[in-house]
Amino acid sequence: MDKDPLTIGKLAGATGASVRSIRHYDEHGLLTSVRGENGYRLFPPAAITQVRQIQRMIATGFSLEEIRSFPDCMRMIEGAAACTQTTEAQRKRLASIEKQILDLERRRARLLKTLADGAVPPLD
Structure with missing residues (x-):
């Protein structure tokens, strides 16, 4: 100590x-x-x-x-x-975050369409 x-x-x-x-x-x-x-x-x-x-x-x-x-x-x-030993983990984390962002953007677009049209749009 x-x-x-x-x-x-x-x-x-x-x-x-x-x-x-x-x-x-x-x-x-x-x-x-x-x-x-x-x-x-x-x-x-x-x-x-x-x-x-x-x-x-x-x-x-x-x-x-x-x-x-x-x-x-x-x-x-x-x-x-970043240490070279953690680069792959960081890349995986980034890919996961980017996937979450895309999912949220899709949800946002559906919600905006729902609000604009006054009805829930069909699933893609």
């Missing part, structure tokens, strides 16, 4: 993540903590970077399980460039 370990509250304050989220990340093996004499979790200062990276990856649609499978170069370095 580094010189000045962080309590879960301080880590939450430094990252904007909720205490509940940090516990969740820790329980899923995305963070490393030890228990202090009082039984509370203590995190190394590097956990600030890790939590921020986890938040960024979640915001791009990755699950905690997927994030856990990423190499340290993605999880441990704030603002890290």
Whole structure:
């Protein structure tokens, strides 16, 4: 453990993540903590970077399980460039997001047509 370990509250304050989220990340093996004499979790200062990276990856649609499978170069370095080991996972995530966007655009077009025509259009 580094010189000045962080309590879960301080880590939450430094990252904007909720205490509940940090516990969740820790329980899923995305963070490393030890228990202090009082039984509370203590995190190394590097956990600030890790939590921020986890938040960024979640915001791009990755699950905690997927994030856990990423190499340290993605999880441990704030603002890290994509590692070659994760490129395929990122491409798959992008394809999934693009498919969702197309589906939503189709639904939007059907709804707009329904509103304009006053009747539900037949399925394509």
